[in-house]
Amino acid sequence: MPADYLLSVDLGTSHTVAVVVWPDGRTRPLLFDGSPVMPSAVFLDPAGTLHTGKDAERLALTAPERFEPNPKQRISDRTILLGDREVPVTAAFAAILSRVARAAIESVGHLPNAVLTCPAAWSEQRRAALHDAAAQAGYRPVKIITEPVAAAHYYTSRLSHQVGPGQPLAVFDFGGGTLDIAVLERRPDGSFGVLADGGLPDLGGLDFDAALVAHIGETVRQREPEIWKRLENPTGASELRNRRELWEEVRAAKEMLSRSSVAPVTVPDMAQSLHLTRGELDQISRPLLARAVGETQRVLGLTGRRPEQLAGLFLVGGSSRMPMVAKMLHEGLGIAPTVLEQPELPVSEGAALALTSAAPVTPPAPVPSPPAHLTAPQLTGQSRGLPPVTPGSDQTIPLRRGGDDQSPPVPPRRGTEYKARRIPPKWIAIGVAAVVLVAAATVGIWWALNPYKQRPFAEELREVGAAEPLSGEVDDGIYEVRSVGDRSVLFYTTSSTDESGQELHVRAVDNRSGELLWDAEQVLPGDGWNGTYFVSEELIAFSQEVQSGEEYSFIFLDWETGEVRNTIPSWARDAARSGELLVVGPVGGNAFEVYDADGEQVSSWELEGEETVAQWNLVGTPDDIANPSAPANGDGRLLAVSSIGVAYVFDVESGETVASEEIETVDDMYYAWNGLLYVAVDKETGYDLNVYSVEDLSEVDSVRGIESGEVAPAAITVCGETLVCVGELVEDQTGVYHWRVYDADAEEIVHEFDDREYGWIEPLGDRIMAEYYAGDDVRTQIYSKSFKSVNNSLEETFDPIDGGSALAWPGRSTFGTAVGNVIGLGRDGTRAELRTELEVLACDATDTRLVCLTPAGSQVYSFRDE
Structure with a gap:
């Protein structure tokens, strides 16, 4: 068999x-359905066969839940x-690589190295x-080269661009789901080394598709x-x-616009394109x-x-x-x-070109064998009542059933999140306005169109540096631990050496x-800490009880040194952070x-007058x-309800009154969110939910006669961009709601969440994460925008850490050490x-780090790349 071909x-x-x-150095791309570019998509049919490429995309129209367009993005999962089966990501990779292998064999007669x-x-x-995956697909041990190194060799060899020793080359790799940027340096031996790399895991071609669909959707909404x-x-x-056809139409139009000035978009069921x-x-x-x-500027x-x-900026x-x-890169970098x-x-x-140079490669890894305890029925899935695995035109793999016998609803595929997401009208309006006022809307439109990416977790929690005693x-x-961005502040007490407390x-x-x-050792000797801590990019503040129940002090520290900047005596214990400001009240x-x-x-x-804050x-x-x-802790405004039921809205920074109006009574429940004020008004057999504009406190909606018997509403909280949840306590129970x-x-x-005994409820991106009680155990369930349960319930409670994921950890606000597990949760369940x-005293998390006080000292852990 020839050994001088290379795939x-x-x-x-x-x-x-x-x-x-080819042996003489010629290169030829393999064709898949007549194209050198094959979709990295997989589809699992009921018989257990994985189909790939355009076949998978066509089959997806028959059963979208069996389709994954971007398995590479799911590698951390x-x-x-x-469908109803969990497929290893490596098996999806193997199916794609098998398709490539068959094409290679058809081209040269055998599977090359x-x-x-x-x-x-x-x-x-x-x-x-x-x-x-390569071993599963029948490849001999493969070598792996990083994408920017491969691109650099193409740039110098095929394009004949000169990059001398010591010169840097930037590679801008902009794919369908991610952006990867690397700056490489040419070494004396001709190889390339990476000087710095970065990128945006939440920016790719799919995001442009989402923006264009939102833009088209505004027109369709108005007409039909x-x-x-x-x-x-x-x-x-x-x-x-x-819906899938619309996205394909938009994607095709986007590609056509790279060659022409106008492109048609056919919207299903609309007569006119x-x-x-x-x-x-x-x-x-x-x-x-x-x-x-x-x-790109940051990585450089x-x-x-x-x-x-x-020496160059190469776009791939x-x-x-x-x-x-x-x-835009030309404009930004010059x-x-x-x-x-x-x-x-x-x-x-x-x-392939890199293999002839000194470029570093990953050596072949040993091929793992199936665990000895897995029997043949377990590998085929037949012991679980699944259809037998049969040969097909694509890769056939052993599978196992996902979930329990109740076949829980299928979570949305990672690559189709945009298709499932309902973009609120106000955000679409922002996107359309960006066509006219791009510079002013840059941040807003990006947030609007893509705020809830599910980012992958690492394989395990990793220590970052050594524990600091x-x-x-x-x-x-x-x-207590408070984390923000790249820094964290940790608070803890010790017994004083002079027995003063x-x-x-x-x-x-x-x-x-x-x-x-x-x-800052021995910052403030004494006792009476009342547990209020406020940390942001600029602010470190906390309170101390000076006189029991009457007088408090708020202490402000310098972020750079830990020294006390100021101490403010106050007769108010309550405070809240509004951006980089601390609001204390009510004073007096x-x-x-x-x-x-x-x-x-x-x-x-x-x-005004004799009113007090209720x-x-x-x-x-x-x-x-x-x-x-x-x-951000608010939009810069504060709602206060007085002792006689007058609602006030104040601008925090200026102190000016935005609006004031007598609305309901002080005994009602008030909650201000996203420009609206929600008031739950208790009635004899239920309650009304009235909605007012924060701008002028005018009434914009009212839902009257909500029947709850004699149970009054006990909580109002946010559960989505445009959603608020009103909680009614279950009779004779504490902290249990409908x-x-x-x-x-x-x-x-x-919607009503009344099928279980629920604890707290909160948004996880554009989904809802709810705690509920199973006997004495607290569990977590995610619900989709249509309020369907997503994946299985989980035996932990979680805190959201970004728009697409949450984290569970031990020692949450406990005294003494706690031992427990650290678990990541995606919005898809x-x-x-x-x-x-993990043994800790207390922890807090950012979107990439878990920072803890442990018996060994302060310790930072990483659970995903920054």
């Missing part, structure tokens, strides 16, 4: 490309739920998954509202097919691409090099084809990028390195004071749903066990 495979997020290198590519940031565990309603929220197989223009695409794309340009900055020092990946990509007509191809061919022996007083210690750590930034029963991070007062105000809270904002680990969901867009109660039996 090079780039298994990408959206597409797979393979190139065969380890398994993919297709192979090289595969992977992102530069992939861990050894992820690379091992590629080795495993019923058609758009079916496309936005399909209920059957035919409507699901129509719509059109997209190059100008519309450019204007809608600009806000998204602004993030890509900024990330990590190397200490300037743009003009680059299918999404790089859009003309606006090169244009250098002209290099982009090809088919930017999907260079990585695959470049990987605590100062003194901790007592059973306070253990407790001493509070405050320290700050760098979440990226785990290093101790400062340790009827006033509020606002302080900046230095402890300097910026505003103050009081209610209730108050900040006006919440949907930004907090997308970024719950670093919330919840009703009000939708501000629909202006009605859209997938569970990632990161660490078992």
Whole structure:
């Protein structure tokens, strides 16, 4: 068998490309259905056969729940739920690689030695998954080269661009689901080393598709509202097919606009086609691409090099084809990028070229054998009552059933989240406005169109740096952690050496390195800590009880040194953070004071006459749903309800009164969210839910006569961008609720959670995460936008950490050590066990780090890449 052929495979997020290198050096891309680019999609039929490429896409129209368009994005999940079966991600990879192998055998008569590519940031565990998949597909041990290194070799060899020793080259790899950026340096031996890498895991071609669908949807909604309603929220197989066809139409139009100035879009069930223009695409794309340009500048900055020092900026990946990509990079960096007509191809061919140089490769991994305890029936799935696995035209694999015998609803596939997401009208309006006012809407439209990405978790929880020992022996007083961005503040108490009482210690750590930034030992001797701590990018503040139940002090610390900036005496214990400001109140029963991070007062105000404050809270904002680990804590306004039932809205920074109006009584429940004030008014046999505008306190809606018997509403909380949940306590129980969901867009109660005994409820992105009781155990269940349960219930409770995932950890606000597990939860219900039996005093999480006080000291852990 000839040994001098070489097969090079780039298994990408959206597409797979393979190139065969002939013995004389000629290269030829393999064709799949007549194209060198094969969709990286898989479809599992009822017989257990995995179909790939365009076959998978066609079959997806018959059963969308059996389809995964982007298995590479699911590598951290380890398994993919297709229909009622869990398929290992490596098996999906193996099916794709088997399809490539058959094409290679048809081309050259045998399966050559192979090289595969992977992102530069992939861990050894992820690379091992590629080795495993290749072995399952019948490949001899393969070599793996990183994608930017492969692209660099194509740039110098095939395009004949000169990159001298020591010169940097930037590779901008823009695919369907992610953006990967790397700056490489040419070594004296001709190989390339990565100087810095980064990217945006939540930005790719799918995001542009989502923005364009939202733009088209605004027109369809105006002309044919019923058609758009079916496309936005399909209920059957035919409507699901129509939605998929719309997305395919939009994607095809986007690709056509890279070659022409206008492209038609056929909307299912609409008699007349719509059109997209190059100008519309450019204007809608600009806000998204602004993030890509900024990330490129950041990665280049990590190397200490300037743009003009680059030997080149090479654009690869299918999404790089859009003309606006090169244009904005040229504008932002001042250098002209290099982009090809088919930017999907260079990585695959470049990987083969790299093998002739000194480029580092990953050595073949040993092929794992099935565990000895798995019997043949277990491997085939027949012992679980599944259809037998039969040979087919695609890869056939052993499978196992996902979920329990009740066949829970299928969670949405990772690559189709945009299709399932209902984009609220106000956010679509922002997207349309961006066509006219791009610069002003850059941040807003991006947040609007894509705030709830589910990011993968790492395979395990990893220590970041060594534990920093605590100062003194901790007592059973306070253990608190507050994390924000790249830094965390940790509070703990020790017994004082002179027996005068407790001493509070405050320290700050760098979440990226785990290093101790400062340790303010014995900050404030004394006792009476009342457990209120406020931390943001600029602010560190906490309160101390000076005189029991009467006088308090708020202490402000310097973020850089830990030194006390200011101490503010106060007769109010309550406070809240509004951005970088601290709101204290009610002071003296009827006033509020606002302080900046230095402890300097910026505003103050009081209610009129003899009124006192009965209730108050900040006006919440949907930004907090997308970024719950670093919330903004309000939109800059404060709601206060007086002792005679007058509602006031104040501007926090200026102290000015925005609106005031006598609305209901002080005994009612008030909650301000997303520009609206919700008031639950208790009645004899139930309650009314009245809705007012925060701007002028005018009534905008009212749901009257909600029947709850003699049970009054006991809680109102946010459960979505336009959703609030009203909780009714279950009789004779504490902390057990029935919840009703009000939708501000629909202006009605859209759902009741009354089938279980529920605890607290909160949003997880555009889904709802609810705690419920199973006997004495508390469990967690995720619900979709249509209030269907997603995946199985989980025997842990979780805190949201970003718009697409949550985290469970031990020692949440407990005194003394706690031992428990650290578990990640995706919005699709997938569970990632990161660490078992972790012993801690207290922890807090950002979207990438878990920071804990442990018996060994302060310790930072990483559970995903930044």
